[in-house]
Amino acid sequence: MVDTPGRITLWGIEVFAATAEEGSISAAARRLGASASAVSQQITNLEGALGATLFNRSARPVSLTPAGEIFRRRAQSILNEAEQARAELATADLSSLTRFRLGMIEDFDADVTPHFLTEMASDLKGCQFLLETGASHRLFDLLDARALDVIVAADLGASAPWMEVHPLLEEPFLAAVPKGLVDQGGDVLAQLNKLPLIQYTARHVMGRQIAAHLARQNLRLSHRFELDSYHAIMAMVASGAGWTILTPLGYLRAQRFCDKADLVPLPFAPLSRTISLNARRDVLGDMPAQAAVRLRKLLDDMIVKPARANIPWLGNTLRLL
Numbered sequence: 001m002v003d004t005p006g007r008i009t010l011w012g013i014e015v016f017a018a019t020a021e022e023g024s025i026s027a028a029a030r031r032l033g034a035s036a037s038a039v040s041q042q043i044t045n046l047e048g049a050l051g052a053t054l055f056n057r058s059a060r061p062v063s064l065t066p067a068g069e070i071f072r073r074r075a076q077s078i079l080n081e082a083e084q085a086r087a088e089l090a091t092a093d094l095s096s097l098t099r100f101r102l103g104m105i106e107d108f109d110a111d112v113t114p115h116f117l118t119e120m121a122s123d124l125k126g127c128q129f130l131l132e133t134g135a136s137h138r139l140f141d142l143l144d145a146r147a148l149d150v151i152v153a154a155d156l157g158a159s160a161p162w163m164e165v166h167p168l169l170e171e172p173f174l175a176a177v178p179k180g181l182v183d184q185g186g187d188v189l190a191q192l193n194k195l196p197l198i199q200y201t202a203r204h205v206m207g208r209q210i211a212a213h214l215a216r217q218n219l220r221l222s223h224r225f226e227l228d229s230y231h232a233i234m235a236m237v238a239s240g241a242g243w244t245i246l247t248p249l250g251y252l253r254a255q256r257f258c259d260k261a262d263l264v265p266l267p268f269a270p271l272s273r274t275i276s277l278n279a280r281r282d283v284l285g286d287m288p289a290q291a292a293v294r295l296r297k298l299l300d301d302m303i304v305k306p307a308r309a310n311i312p313w314l315g316n317t318l319r320l321l
Helices: 010-022 025-032 036-050 066-092 112-123 136-144 188-192 205-216 230-238 248-253 255-260 287-310 312-317
Strands: 099-105 128-134 150-154 163-172 174-178 198-200 225-227 244-246 261-265 272-280
Touching: 010 025, 010 036, 010 066, 025 036, 099 112, 099 136, 112 128, 112 287, 128 136, 136 150, 136 205, 136 272, 150 287, 163 248, 163 287, 163 312, 174 188, 174 230, 174 248, 198 205, 198 230, 198 244, 225 230, 230 244, 230 248, 230 255, 230 261, 248 255, 248 261, 248 287, 255 261, 272 287, 287 312
Parallel strands: 099 128, 099 150, 198 225
Antiparallel strands: 150 272, 163 272, 174 244, 174 261
């Protein structure tokens, strides 16, 4: 992209907003698909055009100056208007949409996401697709900041008034235990209490949901490990280091460890989570609803039916919505 010293450009404002949100020039560059030097140059150009220093670049993380804080409020309004204009034009003729920014939880990145993008690309032939995978709370933040158009994520609770929500899937939480170590005909909880809990990190929504549920059951389970990787957690379960609480999606993502672990229902009150497609209300017309229909079909074929076949006792606890 050609640099334009002395001019305020929409690209420069996008770079400014991304850097302010990420607190890092390199992180903003990764998010925008640009080089760090290009991001730095755009900030320099914008500061020159405005006649003010916007960032304290010597701080870690990079911080806004007082002038930067003032401009940030205006910048967001400018970007919101530009995004609204783009969305209104796209709604009038979705076939002419040139960019689609999708956020997906990591649970789907190896199977559902590639198929979904391939199907969308067949309909939107002139569209560039930008994919962001990550934890649900981060995807919601990016949707709120208008950095993404549509996200598929685990529900965080009550939705904001500006969101349209299309529920896709409900799945239960289960206990994964070392193979053959638990007699399901006995007191499962007493048996699990003899093993440490390998806990999913409380830095993510799912980990906090599990921790809150255990607290409601007045359960204080000893745990020495708190991890953010399904593969690492299931590897430890498979080695006999402990047991864990996770969903069928998490269990299936770590497929290579499944033959060394057993899945059992939670030996206390059940817990589940809902995964939904979320978008900004009245921006992309009926595209989010159509995308949700397409995703439900993929989830049924690639997740629900295979999981029920492999784990028949799941029944309707794993279901499309």
